[in-house]
Amino acid sequence: MSTTPVLPTPGDAPSSIGVPPEPRSPARGVWARVRHVALPFGSLLLFLVLWQLLAASGTWSETLVPSPAKVWDAFVNVSTTHDGVRGYNGTYLxxxxxxxxxxxxxxxxxxxxxxxxxxxLMGTVGWVRSLFEPWITFLRTLPPLAYFSLLVIWLGINEEPKVTLLAVAAFPPVAVSTTTAVxxxxxxxxEAARALGASRWDVVRDVVxxxxxxxxxxxxxxxxxxxYSSLVAAELVNGLPGIGGMVKDAANYNNTPVVLVGIIAIGVSGLIIDGLLLRLERTAVPWRGHA
Known part of the structure; x- marks a missing residue:
């Protein structure tokens, strides 16, 4: 009994079995790199244009919406010595x-x-997780301002309440993510590690x-x-010198350009540090995202 091979019709999709993937053209790779850089800069340029148009329209006063040029002048002023004044409140940006x-x-x-x-600890010991997980969830839902005043009462107005607030704010996300991962x-x-004779510490170190x-x-x-999002809250009291304290002090005097300079400085530095952390993550766990 003979069989007749079935030939694909012109409308059929070609099979990918046994067919090597098409090589990526150099031009496509160059365009991908250019697009990766051009799109952020293009969005920034568009934002500046819209900002300038909004400031020039007169819809809001210059105190509320200063022009990009005013903000640039404020940046120069807080970064240099001008008219005998060193930066902002005697400190450079x-x-x-x-x-x-x-x-x-x-x-x-x-x-x-x-x-x-x-x-x-919570990921490896069940009763510890049951004991502390509700408290960490409770702490995670609290906004920083809810307990900052209490920290000031307990620790004073120097560095201790600021550092403590930032530590309390940073603790829950790491605790929750680590517990879930463990x-x-x-x-x-x-079980394979234990079968090979690994101790509890060896299992935690080499597997977990x-x-x-x-x-x-x-x-x-x-x-x-x-x-970072808690920074301004941490520097509400006795925050000068400090970028959050500068923002708060400038807001007290309706100095919107300096406020925007501080916000931009916080955001840009945050982007840089997040990029460094992302690079560290790719270096420490290069297998992530790969089978």
């Missing part, structure tokens, strides 16, 4: 930003370290930590973002 970044590094660093340790570690890997690392690093990025 880069110094304000550096002091705030130091507070974030210390506070968020403490919160991240405690979050990782707590997440590993719980999700495949049981087969743990590497498996949980990708999601933990995501929690670290979230924690740094939460710490």
């Amino acid at each position: 880069v110094e304000h930003l550096g002091i705030s970044l130091r507070r974030i590094a210390l506070g968020a660093g403490i919160g991240i370290a405690l979050g990782v340790l707590s997440g590993l 719980v999700a570690v495949p049981k087969s890997l743990v 930590v590497p498996s949980a690392l990708p999601q933990t690093l995501t929690g670290v990025r979230l924690a740094v973002g939460v710490a």
